[in-house]
Amino acid sequence: MPRTFFLVIFAALALSGCGEPEDTRPGQPVAHRKQAFKDIFDVFDSMGAMLKKDSYDAATFKALAQQLAARRNAPWNYFAADTLYPPSHARAEIWSEPAKFDEDKKDFLAATDRLIAAAGGQDRRAIEAAFGKVKDSCEACHKAFKKRSD
Numbered sequence: 361m362p363r364t365f366f367l368v369i370f371a372a373l374a375l376s377g378c379g380e381p382e383d384t385r386p387g388q389p390v391a392h393r394k395q396a397f398k399d400i401f402d403v404f405d406s407m408g409a410m411l412k413k414d415s416y417d418a419a420t421f422k423a424l425a426q427q428l429a430a431r432r433n434a435p436w437n438y439f440a441a442d443t444l445y446p447p448s449h450a451r452a453e454i455w456s457e458p459a460k461f462d463e464d465k466k467d468f469l470a471a472t473d474r475l476i477a478a479a480g481g482q483d484r485r486a487i488e489a490a491f492g493k494v495k496d497s498c499e500a501c502h503k504a505f506k507k508r509s510d
């Protein structure tokens with residue numbers, strides 16, 4: 361097999377991640393919302409690591425919470441009509457039960473409000489509880505509206 365063939369395949373894999381099809385639609389709504397969720401995950405994961413490793417530092421945690429605040433609104437506008445196609449892992453219920461999806465989104469925003477307000481304080485227990493509530497809100501929405509495959 362010619363060497364260039366492999367190069368093309370690996371380049372495609374690197375672009376789309378995990379061998380999933382690339383989002384070739386105009387504006388790439390699926391790719392954008394996936395990236396937006398990854399960005400939320402990255403900062404949320406850093407906050408979780410701090411709590412777990414017992415390396416809580418109020419100023420750093422607060423800065424992370426501000427990044428979470430800056431990123432939390434990014435995915436939602438990319439859930440336009442007719443944007444359920446590979447490589448999306450979204451469920452059709454987002455579009456058939458929009459009120460419930462909206463409610464889960466509001467729960468998430470309210471939970472992050474409380475975490476952002478608690479961040480920077482010294483009450484570790486309150487911060488851990490607020491962090492846990494945000495995590496619950498991610499999971500509640502994923503359970504209803506995201507395929508379990510990932």
Ligand code: HEC
Pocket residue numbers: 390393394395397398400401404447448449450451461464465468494495497498499501502505506
């Ligand atoms: C209101 C619903 C909702 C909330 C809240 C939510 N998510 Fe998601 N998330 C989704 C949906 C739907 C997808 C699938 C998007 C797609 O593939 O089109 C997703 C996908 C993801 C992905 C996979 C991205 C990829 O590369 O495919 C990650 C990671 C993720 N979410 C993390 C989080 C984290 C962390 C939180 C909470 C801090 C969170 N989500 C909150 C609905 C939600």
